[in-house]
Amino acid sequence: MDHSTTALLTDRYELTMVRGALASGTAARRAVFEVFARHLPAGRRYGVVAGIGRFLDALEAYRFDDPALEFLISHGIVDEPTASWLSSYRFSGDIWGYGEGDLYFPGSPILVVEAGFADAVILETLALSTLNHDTAIASAASRMVHAAAGRPIIEMGSRRTHEMAGVAAARAAYLAGFTSTSNLEAGRTYGVPTAGTSAHAFTLLHDGERNAFRAQLDALGKETTLLVDTYDVARAVAVAVELAGPGLGAVRLDSGDLAETAHEVRAQLDGLGAEKTRIIVTGDLDEYAIAGLASAPVDGYGVGTSLVTGSGAPTAALVYKLVARAESEDGPLRPVAKRSVGKPSRGGRKWGVRHLGEDGKAIAEVVSTSEPDPGPHDRSLLTPLVRDGEIIGREPVAAARARHERAMAELPPRAFQLSRGDPAVPTDFR
Amino acid sequence: MDHSTTALLTDRYELTMVRGALASGTAARRAVFEVFARHLPAGRRYGVVAGIGRFLDALEAYRFDDPALEFLISHGIVDEPTASWLSSYRFSGDIWGYGEGDLYFPGSPILVVEAGFADAVILETLALSTLNHDTAIASAASRMVHAAAGRPIIEMGSRRTHEMAGVAAARAAYLAGFTSTSNLEAGRTYGVPTAGTSAHAFTLLHDGERNAFRAQLDALGKETTLLVDTYDVARAVAVAVELAGPGLGAVRLDSGDLAETAHEVRAQLDGLGAEKTRIIVTGDLDEYAIAGLASAPVDGYGVGTSLVTGSGAPTAALVYKLVARAESEDGPLRPVAKRSVGKPSRGGRKWGVRHLGEDGKAIAEVVSTSEPDPGPHDRSLLTPLVRDGEIIGREPVAAARARHERAMAELPPRAFQLSRGDPAVPTDFR
Numbered sequence: 001m002d003h004s005t006t007a008l009l010t011d012r013y014e015l016t017m018v019r020g021a022l023a024s025g026t027a028a029r030r031a032v033f034e035v036f037a038r039h040l041p042a043g044r045r046y047g048v049v050a051g052i053g054r055f056l057d058a059l060e061a062y063r064f065d066d067p068a069l070e071f072l073i074s075h076g077i078v079d080e081p082t083a084s085w086l087s088s089y090r091f092s093g094d095i096w097g098y099g100e101g102d103l104y105f106p107g108s109p110i111l112v113v114e115a116g117f118a119d120a121v122i123l124e125t126l127a128l129s130t131l132n133h134d135t136a137i138a139s140a141a142s143r144m145v146h147a148a149a150g151r152p153i154i155e156m157g158s159r160r161t162h163e164m165a166g167v168a169a170a171r172a173a174y175l176a177g178f179t180s181t182s183n184l185e186a187g188r189t190y191g192v193p194t195a196g197t198s199a200h201a202f203t204l205l206h207d208g209e210r211n212a213f214r215a216q217l218d219a220l221g222k223e224t225t226l227l228v229d230t231y232d233v234a235r236a237v238a239v240a241v242e243l244a245g246p247g248l249g250a251v252r253l254d255s256g257d258l259a260e261t262a263h264e265v266r267a268q269l270d271g272l273g274a275e276k277t278r279i280i281v282t283g284d285l286d287e288y289a290i291a292g293l294a295s296a297p298v299d300g301y302g303v304g305t306s307l308v309t310g311s312g313a314p315t316a317a318l319v320y321k322l323v324a325r326a327e328s329e330d331g332p333l334r335p336v337a338k339r340s341v342g343k344p345s346r347g348g349r350k351w352g353v354r355h356l357g358e359d360g361k362a363i364a365e366v367v368s369t370s371e372p373d374p375g376p377h378d379r380s381l382l383t384p385l386v387r388d389g390e391i392i393g394r395e396p397v398a399a400a401r402a403r404h405e406r407a408m409a410e411l412p413p414r415a416f417q418l419s420r421g422d423p424a425v426p427t428d429f430r
Numbered sequence: 431m432d433h434s435t436t437a438l439l440t441d442r443y444e445l446t447m448v449r450g451a452l453a454s455g456t457a458a459r460r461a462v463f464e465v466f467a468r469h470l471p472a473g474r475r476y477g478v479v480a481g482i483g484r485f486l487d488a489l490e491a492y493r494f495d496d497p498a499l500e501f502l503i504s505h506g507i508v509d510e511p512t513a514s515w516l517s518s519y520r521f522s523g524d525i526w527g528y529g530e531g532d533l534y535f536p537g538s539p540i541l542v543v544e545a546g547f548a549d550a551v552i553l554e555t556l557a558l559s560t561l562n563h564d565t566a567i568a569s570a571a572s573r574m575v576h577a578a579a580g581r582p583i584i585e586m587g588s589r590r591t592h593e594m595a596g597v598a599a600a601r602a603a604y605l606a607g608f609t610s611t612s613n614l615e616a617g618r619t620y621g622v623p624t625a626g627t628s629a630h631a632f633t634l635l636h637d638g639e640r641n642a643f644r645a646q647l648d649a650l651g652k653e654t655t656l657l658v659d660t661y662d663v664a665r666a667v668a669v670a671v672e673l674a675g676p677g678l679g680a681v682r683l684d685s686g687d688l689a690e691t692a693h694e695v696r697a698q699l700d701g702l703g704a705e706k707t708r709i710i711v712t713g714d715l716d717e718y719a720i721a722g723l724a725s726a727p728v729d730g731y732g733v734g735t736s737l738v739t740g741s742g743a744p745t746a747a748l749v750y751k752l753v754a755r756a757e758s759e760d761g762p763l764r765p766v767a768k769r770s771v772g773k774p775s776r777g778g779r780k781w782g783v784r785h786l787g788e789d790g791k792a793i794a795e796v797v798s799t800s801e802p803d804p805g806p807h808d809r810s811l812l813t814p815l816v817r818d819g820e821i822i823g824r825e826p827v828a829a830a831r832a833r834h835e836r837a838m839a840e841l842p843p844r845a846f847q848l849s850r851g852d853p854a855v856p857t858d859f860r
Contacts, residue, residue: 009593011586011612013626016650020628024645026635033631058593071618079649117635124629125612128589129596156441159558160745163439163488165592166559182441182555188501196443198450199554200775201463201752204766205456205547215454219509220446230768256771283773309744315590315735322631336634338660341686343713345630 006061007068007086011125012077018118019082027085027118030326032333032349035111035127037104041139041313043420046411048142048404049110050172051134052100056391058126064089085118093119095386097393098352101138101175101404102381103411105365107427109350110135110318112382117325124320132318133165136310137172140287142404143311144303145177146416147291152179152300154195156282157308169308175400178307179300190397200254203230210239223249225280228265229256237265241272250278250299258283259296266297286311287418321345335369346429352381354410355428362410368430379410436491437498437516441555442507448548449512457515457548460756462763462779465541465557467534471569471743473850476841478572478834479540480602481564482530486821488556494519515548523549525816527823528782531568531605531834532811533841535795537857539780540565540748542812547755554750562748563595566740567602570717572834573741574733575607576846577720582609582730584625586712587738599738605830608737609730620827630684633660640669653679655710658695659686667695671702680708680729688713689726696727716741717848751775765799776859782811784840785858792840798860809840 021027040047064072064086072078078086093115104110111127113120144153155173158166158181170186180193187194198216206212213226213236222244228236228251240248251269253261258281269277281293282302290301310316324333324347335347348369355364356377366372374380385393415424451457470477494502494516502508508516523545534540541557543550574583585603588596588611600616610625611617617624628646636642643656643666652674658666658681671678681699683691688711699707711723712732720731740746754763754777765777778799785794786807796802804810815823845854 006593008613008615008618009588009596010614011588011626012614012617012624013612013628015614016626016646017628017632020632020645020649021635023649024636024641026645029635031635068618072614075617075624077614077624117631121629121631125589125596126593129591129593132590133592133595158439158441159555159750160562160747161559162563162592162595162598163436163556163559164594165563166439166555168592182443183438184440184442184445184502184507185438187442187505188438188498194442194505194507196441196446198443198447199551200768200770201547201551202447202450204752204768205451205459205461205755206454207757211454215450215456216446219450219453229770232769254770255773305745305747314739314744317590317735320589322634325635327637338630338634339662340630340659340684343685 005063005065005068006058006126007064008071009126009129010122014122014124015072015078015082017121018085019078021118022081022085028116028329030329030331030333031115031117031120031322032324033113033120033320034109034323034350035131035318035320036107036109037316037318039106039317040423041317044139044313045415045417045421045424047104047135047316048138048176049098049102049104049135050100050138050175051130052097052385053394053397053400054134054168055127055130056385056394058130059091059123060391062091062126090389091115091119091123091386092389093386094388096382097385098381099383099400099403101400101407103407105423105425105427107367107429108365109352109367109382112349116329128318128320132316134168134172135316135318136314137169137307138176139316140311140313141173141176141178141307142408143287143418144290144307147287147418148301149294151298154178154180154182154300154302155307156182156196156302157304158183160305161308166308171397173307175397176404177401192397197225198227200227200230203227209236210243213240213243217244222247225250225252227252227254229254233261233265234268237268241269241274246273246277248274248277250280252280252282254283259293262296262298291418323347324349354379354381356410360410361412362425364428365425366428366430435493435495435498436488436556437494439488439556439559440552444552444554445502445508445512447551448515449508451548452511452515458546458759460759460761460763461545461547461550461752462754463543463550463750464539464753464780465561465748465750466537466539467746467748469536469747470853471747474569474743475845475847475851475854477534477565477746478568478606479528479532479534479565480530480568480605481561482527482815483824483827483830484564484598485557485560486815486824488560489521489553490821492521492556520819521545521549521553521816522819523816524818526812527815528811529813529830529833531830531837533837535853535855535857537797537859538795539782539797539812542779546759558748558750562746564598564602565746565748566744567599567737568606569746570741570743571603571606571608571737572838573717573848574720574737577717577848578731579724581728584608584610584612584730584732585737586612586626586732587734588613590735591738596738601827603737605827606834607831622827627655628657630657630660633657639666640673643670643673647674652677655680655682657682657684659684663691663695664698667698671699671704676703676707678704678707680710682710682712684713689723692726692728721848753777754779784809784811786840790840791842792855794858795855796858796860
């Protein structure tokens with residue numbers, strides 16, 4: 001696969017629409033598209049915006065090079081005038097978005113794209129793919145982080161999802177508060193701290209668990225984490241402390257009744273003088289299992305499958321809709337909306353403001369079709385990402401991580417219930 | 431992101447295990463790892479193997495280049511001897527696998543990797559990521575194709591999943607019998623036929639639906655598919671046929687009660703003399719909704735979200751386990767297995783045979799730890815993919831698509847029930 005351009009990460013109909021609009025003389029009409037969710041995943045009380053930074057990276061690489069154009073022409077997807085238009089395509093409009101890591105609710109205008117129609121329509125799939133995936137993962141991750149109540153969580157789900165989705169998932173989990181990831185490419189590309197020591201295979205490779213532990217301690221030092229459930233946990237813990245001494249970093253449990261086993265292992269470790277040796281638990285954990293282990297003597301969690309699959313909501317249901325357009329390149333914008341049964345859209349370019357009370361807690365998500373006048377405690381949610389085609393909204397993942405923490409502090413307590421419920425903050429359309 | 435190598439699409443613990451094994455002198459011990467599923471997704475009656483071809487591509491690109499090594503060393507993940515070993519890493523062992531598109535059941539040895547321990551352990555995440563994702567998608571796709579009973583299905587889920595996962599999903603859906611995809615990169619990279627014409631935005635862009643339809647017909651010809659549910663379906667259908675004539679290719683319905691609307695539209699089209707104009711339906715379809723539309727006058731389906739999320743099972747739960755190893759580079763293999771509570775593994779290198787009756791229907795999935803002696807109607811399931819490090823198992827996606835169709839023909843009728851049930855073919859461990 002040619003990775004040098006993201007141009008073909010596009011649905012065919014976007015290019016046939018460009019073709020049609022070029023032919024009908026409407027391609028340059030000024031237009032506003034918005035990304036929003038009609039609803040949160042069933043029962044979720046808030047969502048976490050993620051993927052903004054990745055979308056900007058993908059936008060920068062969005063160029064129709066010769067091999068891409070050749071494919072499109074030879075398959076009759078575009079005609080020569082459209083190919084010519086695509087060959088010089090550079091997004092030249094403006095984009096605003098919610099800050100990455102911020103929260104969203106039904107109707108929040110997460111991304112606002114203003115440009116010529118053809119300029120903007122072509123980005124639908126690229127924007128939705130990056131945002132839908134990362135938002136789904138970050139939204140699940142945030143609940144897990146809250147359930148863990150300050151205990152660290154390692155992301156380790158790469159093996160359960162597409163190999164590139166795993167990298168993005170590690171990034172999304174980190175910005176939502178996970179501590180580290182098993183995924184090395186996420187470490188290199190996004191600076192997410194990486195973690196991991198050994199699997200059962202390492203124990204099985206050696207002639208006995210004792211030899212495996214000794215090999216790992218020799219190579220990685222006594223601060224390492226030893227996996228103790230390959231054969232018999234109690235015997236493994238005894239051998240681990242015997243070899244490493246009471247300064248052993250951690251032991252990992254990956255099977256059985258994790259709460260009960262953690263209590264037993266904690267007592268055993270304490271009895272051996274290894275009071276500071278941590279207990280890490282892994283194995284099909286999700287936010288509910290993490291919450292269920294709150295009273296167990298656990299020092300950290302590893303989460304895989306449920307993280308990369310969004311814990312029951314693997315996509316965020318974000319859509320990209322035309323909400324306003326002019327009758328010319330620079331005429332006044334007029335709201336447009338479809339009337340499809342059950343899927344109506346709200347016309348008009350929108351702004352988002354989080355209306356906060358004097359206590360700093362969110363009262364409403366105010367979505368308005370005219371520029372807002374935020375009160376003293378309110379927070380405007382849209383920030384400029386692209387201006388006249390130039391990307392100006394880049395930031396390190398650490399900034400998104402910090403924003404998420406601040407945004408979470410604004411939520412009312414009901415937002416943190418894991419049970420199904422309505423959005424914790426109602427959307428007020430104006 | 432540096433896409434020139436797949437080496438860092440790896441979990442950190444694989445490299446620390448290599449480091450430990452190099453230090454303890456066990457890295458070259460001959461080892462066999464297997465990919466298998468302990469269970470199918472809840473209630474599923476069969477699974478579809480996919481991702482084999484993509485895994486082979488990723489394996490070919492699995493090289494630790496200087497930037498990757500620099501990252502690993504500077505972050506203290508590997509030491510100098512390990513970095514040196516990685517720098518010359520080329521997989522040099524043997525791999526066998528189920529043919530892509532074939533079916534699998536609990537315990538089927540989908541992939542068998544035989545090599546030195548370090549050579550093989552390092553591939554865990556790469557193998558599982560590609561196989562878990564693609565297998566989950568193909569398994570869901572196959573049920574949809576069966577439910578569609580010969581009517582074509584367009585894959586259009588790219589926007590609901592990670593941008594690269596979308597390309598892989600289109601490939602997986604196609605090999606399981608989907609007709610085409612909206613994803614252009616899947617068209618270019620894998621030769622999957624592409625489809626798509628317009629969205630509601632195209633209608634909203636124009637001054638009235640009539641102008642939008644005329645623009646699309648001018649650009650794409652009367653064989654195109656017009657989207658008729660932006661405002662009023664009946665009025666749109668009338669305008670569509672008025673403009674295109676009775677030779678209009680198709681109309682698309684994306685909202686409302688699809689069965690009822692399809693009946694109304696069919697009657698209207700027939701009344702207008704457009705008996706051959708097809709009706710395509712889209713909008714949150716899954717295998718159950720498709721089955722529910724069997725008696726409606728529908729000519730084709732478009733499926734997005736439920737396809738790319740595996741219709742409730744977004745990952746296939748495949749694991750990669752050490753099942754045998756020698757005490758030296760070329761000594762005899764000995765079965766190994768962990769005894770973790772609830773997650774035991776079965777030791778020993780395995781073979782898979784589909785035991786078929788005289789009627790050609792599958793009776794059992796025979797998984798044995800000694801080389802099988804298939805009966806006259808039986809089918810051996812493992813094929814060589816890599817020999818002494820050389821990839822020999824490449825094939826076009828069309829071959830996998832044909833294999834899937836053949837394998838489906840071997841299933842007993844109970845396999846095709848959409849309701850939850852046990853695997854349609856029991857696994858017989860020998």
